[in-house]
Amino acid sequence: MDANPAINESVIHAEVLVLGGGPGGYTAAFRAADLGKQVVLVERYPSLGGVCLNVGCIPSKALLHVAQIIHEVDEFEQHGLNYGKPTFDLDKIRAWKESVTNTLVDGLARLVKQRKITLIQGTGRFTSDHMVEVTTEAGKQNVSFDQAIIAAGSHATQIPVFPNDDPRLWDSTDALALKEIPKKLLIVGGGIIGLEMATVYHALGSEISVVELMDQIIPGCDNDLVTPLFRRIKKQYKNIWLETKVTSIEKDKDGLKVSFEGKSAPESVVFDAVLVAVGRKPNGKLIGAELAGVNVDEIGFIAVDKQQRTNVPHIFAIGDIAGNPMLAHKASHEGKVAAEVAAGHKSAFDALTIPAVAYTDPEVTWMGLTENQAKQQGIEYDKASFPWAASGRSLSLGRKEGLTKILCEKETGRILGAGMVGPNAGELIAEAVLALEMGADAEDIGLTVHPHPMLSETFAFAAEMITGSITDLYIKK
Amino acid sequence: MASLIEIKVPDVGNVADIDVVDVLVKPGDEVKLEQTLAVLETDKASMDLPASAAGKVQEVFIKPGDKVSEGTLIATVLAATEESGAAKQEEAPAQQAPVQQEVATAPVEKAPEPTSQSPVAAPEPLPETPARSEPGKAAHATPAVRLFARELGVDIHKITNGSGRKGRILKDDVKNFVKKVMTEGVAQSGTGIPAMPSVDFSQFGEVEERKLSKIKRLTGQNLSRVWLNLPMVTYHDEVDITEMEAFRNALNAEKSKDDVKITGLIFIIKALIAAVEQFPQFNASLSADGENLILKKYLNIGIAVDTPNGLVVPVLRNVKHKGINELSAELAETSNRARLGKLMPAEMQGGCITISSLGGIGGTAFTPIVNAPEVAILGVTRAKMQPVWNGKEFVPRLMLPLDLTYDHRVIDGVEGAKFMAAIKQYLGDIRRLLL
Numbered sequence: 001m002d003a004n005p006a007i008n009e010s011v012i013h014a015e016v017l018v019l020g021g022g023p024g025g026y027t028a029a030f031r032a033a034d035l036g037k038q039v040v041l042v043e044r045y046p047s048l049g050g051v052c053l054n055v056g057c058i059p060s061k062a063l064l065h066v067a068q069i070i071h072e073v074d075e076f077e078q079h080g081l082n083y084g085k086p087t088f089d090l091d092k093i094r095a096w097k098e099s100v101t102n103t104l105v106d107g108l109a110r111l112v113k114q115r116k117i118t119l120i121q122g123t124g125r126f127t128s129d130h131m132v133e134v135t136t137e138a139g140k141q142n143v144s145f146d147q148a149i150i151a152a153g154s155h156a157t158q159i160p161v162f163p164n165d166d167p168r169l170w171d172s173t174d175a176l177a178l179k180e181i182p183k184k185l186l187i188v189g190g191g192i193i194g195l196e197m198a199t200v201y202h203a204l205g206s207e208i209s210v211v212e213l214m215d216q217i218i219p220g221c222d223n224d225l226v227t228p229l230f231r232r233i234k235k236q237y238k239n240i241w242l243e244t245k246v247t248s249i250e251k252d253k254d255g256l257k258v259s260f261e262g263k264s265a266p267e268s269v270v271f272d273a274v275l276v277a278v279g280r281k282p283n284g285k286l287i288g289a290e291l292a293g294v295n296v297d298e299i300g301f302i303a304v305d306k307q308q309r310t311n312v313p314h315i316f317a318i319g320d321i322a323g324n325p326m327l328a329h330k331a332s333h334e335g336k337v338a339a340e341v342a343a344g345h346k347s348a349f350d351a352l353t354i355p356a357v358a359y360t361d362p363e364v365t366w367m368g369l370t371e372n373q374a375k376q377q378g379i380e381y382d383k384a385s386f387p388w389a390a391s392g393r394s395l396s397l398g399r400k401e402g403l404t405k406i407l408c409e410k411e412t413g414r415i416l417g418a419g420m421v422g423p424n425a426g427e428l429i430a431e432a433v434l435a436l437e438m439g440a441d442a443e444d445i446g447l448t449v450h451p452h453p454m455l456s457e458t459f460a461f462a463a464e465m466i467t468g469s470i471t472d473l474y475i476k477k
Numbered sequence: 478m479a480s481l482i483e484i485k486v487p488d489v490g491n492v493a494d495i496d497v498v499d500v501l502v503k504p505g506d507e508v509k510l511e512q513t514l515a516v517l518e519t520d521k522a523s524m525d526l527p528a529s530a531a532g533k534v535q536e537v538f539i540k541p542g543d544k545v546s547e548g549t550l551i552a553t554v555l556a557a558t559e560e561s562g563a564a565k566q567e568e569a570p571a572q573q574a575p576v577q578q579e580v581a582t583a584p585v586e587k588a589p590e591p592t593s594q595s596p597v598a599a600p601e602p603l604p605e606t607p608a609r610s611e612p613g614k615a616a617h618a619t620p621a622v623r624l625f626a627r628e629l630g631v632d633i634h635k636i637t638n639g640s641g642r643k644g645r646i647l648k649d650d651v652k653n654f655v656k657k658v659m660t661e662g663v664a665q666s667g668t669g670i671p672a673m674p675s676v677d678f679s680q681f682g683e684v685e686e687r688k689l690s691k692i693k694r695l696t697g698q699n700l701s702r703v704w705l706n707l708p709m710v711t712y713h714d715e716v717d718i719t720e721m722e723a724f725r726n727a728l729n730a731e732k733s734k735d736d737v738k739i740t741g742l743i744f745i746i747k748a749l750i751a752a753v754e755q756f757p758q759f760n761a762s763l764s765a766d767g768e769n770l771i772l773k774k775y776l777n778i779g780i781a782v783d784t785p786n787g788l789v790v791p792v793l794r795n796v797k798h799k800g801i802n803e804l805s806a807e808l809a810e811t812s813n814r815a816r817l818g819k820l821m822p823a824e825m826q827g828g829c830i831t832i833s834s835l836g837g838i839g840g841t842a843f844t845p846i847v848n849a850p851e852v853a854i855l856g857v858t859r860a861k862m863q864p865v866w867n868g869k870e871f872v873p874r875l876m877l878p879l880d881l882t883y884d885h886r887v888i889d890g891v892e893g894a895k896f897m898a899a900i901k902q903y904l905g906d907i908r909r910l911l912l
Contacts, residue, residue: 346628352615412643414617439617439645 012118014040016342017132017145019124019287022050024319024331025151026108031339032149033115040143041117042124042134048108050153052328053101055173060196062097063178064359067203071361075398088204094178125288129312133288147314147342150294150302151335152287154280154320162249162276168256169249170275172197181205182272184238186258188246190217192358194277195233199360202236209239209271211246211260218358222371224385225364225419228401232362241265249274282321306348308338316342330354353417355433357426362402365429368417368436369407381416382408384442384465388422390472391461392453399423404458406432406442408466413441418459428456442466482530482556484514486549488823493546495519495822496691497539502552506534514551515539518691519822532556618646626651692787703849711844711856711882712893716901718744718860719875724907728801737809741860741877742834743801746778746808747910748903749855750796753830756896760829762850763887770887779828779848780808782815790848791815792828832857836877845882852887855900856880877904 018029021043029041047054073083112119120143122136132148134141156171158164167174168182175197181204187194190212202208210217210233217233217240218226234240244262251257252270259268284300294310294317296302302310302317310317316338319331333351340347355367374381388394388402402422409416418432435445445463450456464470486495499516502508513525535553539545616623616633625648626633636654639646678684689697721744729738753760753776761772776797779790791811796804814820831848832855840858847854858878864871879900883893903909 346630347624348627350623350627351620437620439615439619441643 011131011142011144012040012120014038014118014143014145015147016040016339017042017143017148018151019132019148020050020151020153020319020321021045021048021108021119022151022153022319022331023052023328024153024335025050025149026112026335027332028149028151028316028318028335028339029117030111030115031336032342033117035339035343035345037339037343039115039117040120040145041112042120042122042132042143044121044123046121047105048112048119049101049105053104053108055176057328058101058104059097059176060172060200061359062100063093063176063200064196064361066093067200068361070203072398079398088181090178090181097176097178125286126292126294127288129292129315148292148316149308149335149338149342150287150289150310150315150317150321151319151331152283152321154282154300154326156276157279157281159246159276159278162246162274163251163256166251166256168271168273170273172275172277175201175275180273183207184255184269184271184273185209186211186256186269186271186274187277188274189277189279190214190219190240190242191277191279192218192356192360194275195229195358195360197275197277198233198237202233208233208237209241209269210237211239211241211244213243213245213262215243217242218364220370220372221356221358221364221366222405222419224371224403225366225405225421228403228421229358229360229362229364232401233360239266280320280326282326284321306350307341308334308349309341325354325356327354327356352436353433355429357429359426362399362422363425364419364421365426366417366419367429367433368415370417370419371407374407374416379416380410382410382413382442382466384408384462386458386462386465386473388455388458391455391458393455393457394422396453397423402455402458404428404462406445406459406462406466408442413443413466415440415442415445418462420458422455422458424455428459431456431459480556481535482532482554484529484551484554486517486526486545486547486551487529488547494544495546497541497543497545498691499541500537500539502534502537504534504536508532508534508554517545524819524821526551528554530554530556616646617641617644622646622648622651629655631655690786692789696788700846703846707847707849708885709844709847709882710885710888710890710893711880712890712897713842713878713880714897714901715876715878716904717865717874718877718904721904721907722860722875737802737805739801739805740808741836742780742832742857743805743808744904744907745832745834745855745857745900746780746793746796746804747801747907748900749778749830749832750776751903751910752896752899754797755899756892758887758892759853759883759896761852761887763852763884767886773829775829777827777829779825779831779851780812781831781833781848782812784816784818786818789815789820789825790828790831791820791824792826794827830854836860840878842878842880845880847882847884849884853881853883853893853896856882 015038016032018025018039018041021041025041026048029039033039045054052058070086073086120134120136120141122134122141124132124134127133130144132143132145134143156173163169172193181201183206185201185206185208187198187208187210190210194210195217198208198210216223216226217230241260241264244260244265246258247261248259249256255270255272256274257268257270258274260266282300284296284302289296289302292315293312294302294315301323302321304310304317304322308316308318308322318334318338320326322334334349337347337349353368355365358364369379371383383405385403385405389400394400394402399422402420402425404420405418406415407417408414415432415435420428442463445460446467446469448460450460461470461472465473465475496518497515498518502514508514508528508531510531511527514528515526517524517526532554535555537552538550617639618633623633629651631651631654633646636646636650638644639650641647718741725739725741725744732738757772758770760776761770764771775795777792777794778796779792781788781790793804793807793811811824828848828851830851830853833845834857835843836857836859838859842858843856845854845856856879860875860877862873863876865874865876879897881893881897
């Protein structure tokens with residue numbers, strides 16, 4: 001980021017100041033600029049793209065692709081395809097991963113220039129409700145603003161009693177750095193981030209153990225969608241301890257000695273590395289929000305209305321810092337809303353759902369109403385679950401554990417929620433989201449011609465199970 | 478076997494959004510067949526909703542203030558005496574999901590502008606995360622249409638019936654909604670007429686405020702609309718009904734005590750039918766754009782009936798070939814039900830021309846208001862014995878005053894006078910009705 005201007009003794013002014021250059025922040029900055037606003041974007045790291053692009057979504061997908069190739073090759077040995085045991089050049093894999101993120105980061109830098117956005121690299125903090133002070137390498141720079149969009153994101157939650165200074169205790173950023181392949185890796189937290197990293201390191205040869213506090217992996221997701229993943233990784237991984245928590249991690253000369261407590265707690269075990277993936281904390285308390293009069297809650301979230309406004313009308317908040325779920329696609333949509341409202345448009349965030357995807361193997365994805373929620377809220381629904389064992393496409397991939405589930409309103413058949421598990425399931429959820437947003441019902445989906453033989457067909461088949469017109473299965477009346 | 482019977486709103490004519498005024502039963506009540514379960518009120522009438530089955534009320538699904546339409550579930554009734562069955566049914570989960578109102582986020586625009594350097598606490602706590610719409614309650618509209626509605630400031634939930642497939646709200650529906658609101662807004666301000674000032678009458682003495690019945694309120698709106706939209710002329714005349722009355726009295730004398738007596742109104746109806754057949758432009762309506770006249774090949778006659786709840790106009794159907802006795806029986810029966818508030822909305826639709834009779838009370842003349850989109854209304858006041866000059870001398874004749882109000886856009890003055898003359902001829906010599 002060579003665009004950093006020399007420190008300006010006087011104050012720089014922004015019509016719209018965006019604090020944070022992640023997927024929410026840069027989207028907001030770009031949209032505001034496109035709507036004719038003069039924009040200053042403040043980002044503390046040298047490259048734009050935030051966690052998602054640099055140490056999150058994108059690098060993890062690159063590594064997961066490596067893992068997928070390894071798994072597929074490995075699994076097809078039994079079907080007559082034999083490459084022998086793969087060897088890894090970790091440096092080359094790492095370099096490839098970095099080239100992917102660099103391509104995207106460079107692209108963003110170009111987009112900033114094309115839009116004539118002023119980019120300041122440094123850590124910004126509010127000093128008043130119309131001023132941000134940015135600490136840069138060259139000194140402090142004050143930026144005054146008419147309107148501001150806070151997009152300062154979140155950070156991995158640390159557990160204070162753990163030896164966080166030990167290089168063998170990782171967070172997700174450390175895991176993505178791909179410095180080494182530990183023999184024995186413990187993953188604390190059976191959520192999406194932990195399980196994605198487990199997938200990568202398992203493929204690269206680590207012996208994986210997962211410990212999760214709740215009674216299922218990926219808590220919050222319906223159990224039937226998680227079960228195929230759970231069955232598969234139970235065989236692949238050394239241990240999956242549910243309803244169990246880590247009580248202590250001690251430095252040991254051979255590794256990190258971890259003690260457990262709970263339902264299936266083992267004796268203390270020594271691991272070569274421990275990845276703590278127990279969630280993320282919003283950065284609301286790190287930006288001087290109180291000096292701008294912006295309310296920040298206990299955890300660090302900033303409450304906003306449908307137009308992304310905070311309690312201070314000319315200051316907006318978007319993305320992780322504005323509430324769960326902490327997902328890039330939520331942040332970018334919110335970023336557009338904030339930019340449009342700042343430019344005087346009557347935008348609002350009224351999406352009906354934000355889809356979730358775990359890029360595990362098999363992938364798990366869901367959107368809209370979950371069965372758990374329906375039961376809690378007493379919402380009646382019709383449900384259909386199409387087994388991928390009846391999908392030719394899935395079988396020809398050598399996989400049969402997947403399923404596609406639809407929840408519909410009882411009277412109208414309108415789609416309320418959907419979920420899939422299986423290879424590439426994440427690519428299928430967008431259709432379900434579109435169906436929900438368009439107010440489609442099961443009949444609409446069933447009457448839409450889906451290409452054969454594709455995994456996307458399973459969504460139509462599940463819909464036909466709701467309407468009773470399915471022919472690819474026999475369902476006794 | 479105990480059987481659970483669902484009681485629904487019956488076919489009440491093409492009317493949606495009927496108000497529930499009162500609910501007279503609660504779960505556990507024993508109801509008899511035809512017992513009134515609830516009182517409903519449309520813009521034209523209030524009606525009792527009878528139980529279509531006898532038994533014990535299990536669940537009641539409506540409450541006063543609800544809106545219902547044909548097919549809405551009112552209550553479930555257990556049509557048997559078995560207690561075990563009743564207990565079992567109670568465990569059945571309620572059909573409805575708990576009603577949740579979409580809570581609008583507090584408008585932050587109202588938060589005070591914080592002054593520099595002094596952080597202020599927000600006056601009201603905002604929700605932790607943005608309020609997301611719930612899929613089950615979402616409007617049936619695509620994201621782009623929802624955006625369009627938001628830009629125009631339309632609450633899309635207020636658009637109840639989309640014109641797209643399965644009721645999807647389309648962009649045009651949003652536009653039409655806006656148009657409707659705009660035009661209604663104009664009408665409410667009375668096409669530029671200044672609104673009536675509000676007066677505090679209590680400064681002059683004791684007052685009591687009583688809510689107008691829905692029928693009165695809606696009749697009032699309709700009358701104002703007609704008054705402002707129709708150029709109306711009222712034409713007055715008198716007709717000699719001495720012979721007609723003599724014939725009517727003779728007929729009634731033949732009837733036994735329990736028979737329906739024939740009233741003068743029936744002859745007026747017969748005369749009106751004959752006159753309308755002679756002048757078809759009186760059985761017509763203007764098209765909404767005012768470009769065409771819609772002539773009707775059927776003839777239904779509305780009769781204004783005074784009821785405790787307000788004025789209603791039941792419609793006698795297909796009167797062309799009905800005889801005096803048949804019309805008498807029908808009119809007696811319909812008026813009776815109108816007074817009891819038991820008319821169905823369908824029975825008040827489809828009128829072609831209306832008679833408003835004050836004959837039983839008095840008066841010499843009045844100016845009735847046309848029941849638009851009809852084009853004419855015939856007013857009747859009390860007949861009176863009067864001295865009439867027959868060319869040689871004054872003779873006592875029973876004279877009936879008639880008032881014909883017509884929509885002058887459709888009916889010319891001469892046509893109005895000729896129409897009245899025809900009615901007079903028929904009533905003056907009822908043998909002409911045979912012609």
